[in-house]
Amino acid sequence: MRQAGPIRVVVALAALLLLCAPACAQDAYPSKTITMIVPFAAGGSTDVIGRLLAEGLRTVLGQPVVVDNRAGAGGSLGTAAIAKAPPDGYTIGMGTASTLAINPATYKSLPFDVLADLAPIGNIAAVPNIMSINPGVPAADMAAFIALAKSQPGRLAYASPGHGSVGHLLGEQFKLATGTDLLHVPYRGMGLALNDAIGGQVQVIYDNLPTSLELVKSDKLRALGVSGERRVAALPSVPTFGELGLADINWMAFFGLIAPKDTPAPVVKRLNEALVQVLAMPDIRDKLAAQQADVVGNSPDAFRAEIARELARMKRAVAAAKIELN
DSSP states (O other): OTTHHHHHHHHHHHHHHHHHHHHHHHHTOOOSOEEEEESSOTTSHHHHHHHHHHHHHHHHHSSOEEEEEOOOGGGHHHHHHHHTSOSSSSEEEEEEHIIIIIHHHHBSOOSSOHHHHEEEEEEEEEEOEEEEEOTTSSOSSHHHHHHHHHHSTTTSEEEESSTTSHHHHHHHHHHHHHTOOOEEEEOSSHHHHHHHHHHTSSSEEEEEHHHHHHHHHTTSSEEEEEOSSSOOTTOTTSOBTTTTTOGGGOOOEEEEEEEETTOOHHHHHHHHHHHHHHHTOHHHHHHHHHTTOEEOOOOHHHHHHHHHHHHHHHHHHHHHHTOOBO
């Protein structure tokens, strides 16, 4: 009988430890290396921004953050790997307008559901999109180009880096918004598309601003419009699509941080707090500005709402343009 008291104490302590284990583990997060999956090849905008963030997170969280490039299927392979990873906060990933909005809207089936299988952490930054034409096209501004396109239905061509890309969706949204008929010419990558736009084989190109900026500044391309709430400082004479009355294409290409669904809320909160701290670092802000990126750093709930809004926008464009990819 004298042993009953100590035994009860031991059992009670064991039960308490079992109850505490998940919370204690979360309080200690992170205690080891974190893997950040980037669903595109090294060297692109997503990879550059991801590596900047990884270095900042290493400083804030006190643990290594290793970038793992998983390119393929327009970013869907890497995004699927993020969705299927253990939900413990040690596998996170980069999500973009392409992987979280355009791909789910254009592909018939994907091995994940963007809104159900991922835990948004926060929007890192947003980059303007740009519409440019070959300087040989006889149109000094957007109004003149729209008039020209309407006078020659189906004769002016726009380049994109492939079916289902940002450039493809922008082109189709432009056609719907303006009532024009442009021919879509898909390429295997933005480099080839830009080369032919510069050479005049195609007349129009839609792109993320960083890739086209120097070509516009050197007069190899003529910019007609950019996306965003305000004009781009580097191109002050180029109006926004909003100013031009093209509100439905006045969206930014975003880059965010995501995790698998069921990642514990305290871990998501810690990662969001770390993200906000990183984005407050002057050197990180300067490097993002060099990529023409506007710092965001919003909450998980705000980022989820943003993903849902952009997905709905892309679904409308895809349905109207009858785009469907396998």
